[in-house]
Amino acid sequence: MMENLIDAKNVSLSYGRSKKAVDDVSFTLPKGRVVGLLGHNGAGKTSLMKALVGLKGVAGSLTVLGRDPAAQRSQLLTELSYIPDVAVLPRWARVSELITLMSGLQPNFSPERARQLIRRTSVGLNDKVKTLSKGMVVQVHLALIAAIDAKLMILDEPTLGLDVISRKGFYEMLIDEWCDGERSVLISTHQVEEIEALLTDVLMLDEGKLVLNLSLEAMESRFIALAHDPEAADEVARAHPLLRYRSMGGKPAALFDGVPPAHLEQLGQRFRPSLVDLFVALTRKPELAPRA
Amino acid sequence: MSVATMRFKTLLQREWMQHRWGWLLVMFAPLVITLVTLPFGGTVQFGPNEGINAEVAAMVLAKSSKLAALIWVMSTLSVVGLSLLAMSFQISGLARRDAQDRSLEFWMSLPGSHSEHLGSMLLAHCLLVPLVAVAAGVFSGLLIAVFGVIKALGLAGLMAVEWGSVVQLLLPALVRLVAGLPLFVLWALPALLVLMVASAWLKRWGVAAVALGTVLLANLPATRGPVRVWLTGHAEGASQAFFISTPDQVRAAAGAANRVEHMSLGEIWGTVGADLLNQVSNLASLQFLSGVALAAACFALLIYKRKHSA
Numbered sequence: 230m231m232e233n234l235i236d237a238k239n240v241s242l243s244y245g246r247s248k249k250a251v252d253d254v255s256f257t258l259p260k261g262r263v264v265g266l267l268g269h270n271g272a273g274k275t276s277l278m279k280a281l282v283g284l285k286g287v288a289g290s291l292t293v294l295g296r297d298p299a300a301q302r303s304q305l306l307t308e309l310s311y312i313p314d315v316a317v318l319p320r321w322a323r324v325s326e327l328i329t330l331m332s333g334l335q336p337n338f339s340p341e342r343a344r345q346l347i348r349r350t351s352v353g354l355n356d357k358v359k360t361l362s363k364g365m366v367v368q369v370h371l372a373l374i375a376a377i378d379a380k381l382m383i384l385d386e387p388t389l390g391l392d393v394i395s396r397k398g399f400y401e402m403l404i405d406e407w408c409d410g411e412r413s414v415l416i417s418t419h420q421v422e423e424i425e426a427l428l429t430d431v432l433m434l435d436e437g438k439l440v441l442n443l444s445l446e447a448m449e450s451r452f453i454a455l456a457h458d459p460e461a462a463d464e465v466a467r468a469h470p471l472l473r474y475r476s477m478g479g480k481p482a483a484l485f486d487g488v489p490p491a492h493l494e495q496l497g498q499r500f501r502p503s504l505v506d507l508f509v510a511l512t513r514k515p516e517l518a519p520r521a
Numbered sequence: 522m523s524v525a526t527m528r529f530k531t532l533l534q535r536e537w538m539q540h541r542w543g544w545l546l547v548m549f550a551p552l553v554i555t556l557v558t559l560p561f562g563g564t565v566q567f568g569p570n571e572g573i574n575a576e577v578a579a580m581v582l583a584k585s586s587k588l589a590a591l592i593w594v595m596s597t598l599s600v601v602g603l604s605l606l607a608m609s610f611q612i613s614g615l616a617r618r619d620a621q622d623r624s625l626e627f628w629m630s631l632p633g634s635h636s637e638h639l640g641s642m643l644l645a646h647c648l649l650v651p652l653v654a655v656a657a658g659v660f661s662g663l664l665i666a667v668f669g670v671i672k673a674l675g676l677a678g679l680m681a682v683e684w685g686s687v688v689q690l691l692l693p694a695l696v697r698l699v700a701g702l703p704l705f706v707l708w709a710l711p712a713l714l715v716l717m718v719a720s721a722w723l724k725r726w727g728v729a730a731v732a733l734g735t736v737l738l739a740n741l742p743a744t745r746g747p748v749r750v751w752l753t754g755h756a757e758g759a760s761q762a763f764f765i766s767t768p769d770q771v772r773a774a775a776g777a778a779n780r781v782e783h784m785s786l787g788e789i790w791g792t793v794g795a796d797l798l799n800q801v802s803n804l805a806s807l808q809f810l811s812g813v814a815l816a817a818a819c820f821a822l823l824i825y826k827r828k829h830s831a
Contacts, residue, residue: 279831282630284629284831302634303632303633303634304632306630306631306632306633307524307632311630312630313626313627313629313630314623314626316623317623317624317625317626317627317630318624318627319539319619319622319624319627319628320622320624321538321539321622322538322539326538329531329534329538330531330534330535330538331631332531333527333528333530333531333534334528334531334532334631334632334633335631335632336524336527336632370627
């Protein structure tokens with residue numbers, strides 16, 4: 230019985246000799262998880278996702294759904310749904326033709342489910358992709374991908390170009406209808422605030438390296454933010470927090486990896502740091518000055 | 522049907538969905554142009570056998586039947602010729618088609634190997650479409666023949682056409698054409714794939730680069746000899762794929778019947794069969810196998826390029 234849907238050990242991926250897109254990354258993805266893959270532009274998210282679906286070869290050991298992605302890409306993709314990028318649907322095709330083609334290419338695709346999901350949008354089955362707006366193309370792509378009865382969904386910036394209502398609708402459908410406790414989702418996005426509530430785990434990449442691999446529960450207990458008065462700023466700075474910034478309401482705050490020193494706790498008030506703050510703390514460039 | 526077969530069939534269907542209007546336009550343009558232009562211009566007057574002698578005289582046919590047969594043959598050949606010409610122009614652009622419109626990433630997010638995608642593309646464009654063009658040519662050629670006979674000889678002339686005899690006469694030619702198509706494609710494939718490879722890397726300069734490279738190789742003292750021999754061999758193979766390649770066979774068959782025009786249907790079928798066998802046996806030659814090796818190398822290069830474009 231397969232325990233983990235993804236098993237990556239010391240995975241590296243290079244472009245040419247010098248550019249390392251993914252650098253010695255190890256992680257596992259069990260069943261029933263919704264994992265956010267976060268990172269700056271060029272952090273290696275897309276490269277890692279391409280490696281996971283067999284489009285890029287890697288050094289190290291990588292198993293997805295019990296298969297070697299590079300060697301068994303075609304078989305792997307029958308059990309996996311993947312959005313590589315938005316706006317990649319063939320522009321000449323009608324939506325109904327895409328459903329026909331997906332039915333023939335993807336054995337686990339349900340045309341009825343796809344039609345049902347497309348009916349929720351303003352796109353018609355007879356519409357040509359080239360006549361649709363960018364957001365509508367994304368809606369069609371998401372509907373097609375969500376109609377695959379897969380064990381794992383890998384989404385690379387899936388909602389780019391979608392308005393906030395459509396984004397919300399997609400995420401609701403993903404969690405309420407697609408995820409069933411057995412299926413897992415790996416999702417990369419820059420709209421961290423929007424997906425934070427959906428995630429069970431987070432992977433953070435920085436310059437190709439995995440700087441965080443944690444469940445959201447563990448994150449809450451490990452990282453602690455402290456809102457404090459401006460007068461306490463120097464004292465807080467001496468404790469070397471991960472990040473000093475302004476919290477909601479403009480009050481100075483500091484983010485600590487672990488429990489802050491006891492004397493600081495008296496100077497401020499603990500609160501749960503957001504994923505965005507943690508992301509900034511762990512992936513900001515060292516040459517940049519702190520935000521507060 | 523296995524999953525792989527289903528997938529390949531779907532990829533062929535994708536080619537149809539994407540290119541059907543262009544294909545249909547090429548296939549039926551001769552019919553439409555003929556039907557539109559036929560009412561205009563003067564009537565055609567033929568003498569007793571003027572202009573339509575040897576080509577269709579293998580059976581003793583009435584003038585109207587000969588005319589119908591001639592028009593039917595010429596129309597069918599023009600449709601097939603146009604389709605092959607369109608294919609040869611289109612093929613170089615196919616190498617970059619999916620990368621150009623960015624849909625490559627979509628196709629690669631679905632099950633299916635690069636070789637399946639390329640294989641279905643080549644099969645559809647190089648073989649299936651020309652075969653469909655034969656059917657379209659036969660159909661539109663029949664209509665053009667009907668209207669052409671009416672135009673030249675009137676309705677009475679049409680009524681005089683012995684369609685059964687015409688079909689009997691043309692059937693061996695049709696069989697030879699259909700059987701010759703795969704042979705033609707096999708001989709032409711190295712050139713087509715070289716064009717695709719060049720376009721995959723050099724984009725719009727690919728065709729010009731191939732033309733320039735071929736001219737250079739065929740004229741440089743170091744390469745002139747073998748390159749010219751190879752090109753001539755392949756050009757002969759491709760050109761003989763559709764037509765009687767050994768006039769001796771025809772003469773031999775005609776000798777028994779005294780004149781080519783008086784060959785019996787059996788002799789015609791026999792000649793076509795012998796010629797086809799001769800063409801098939803030509804495939805077991807170093808010339809042809811070297812082309813297969815070149816085509817295979819080009820196919821591998823196209824897969825490499827496609828893989829690294831995704």
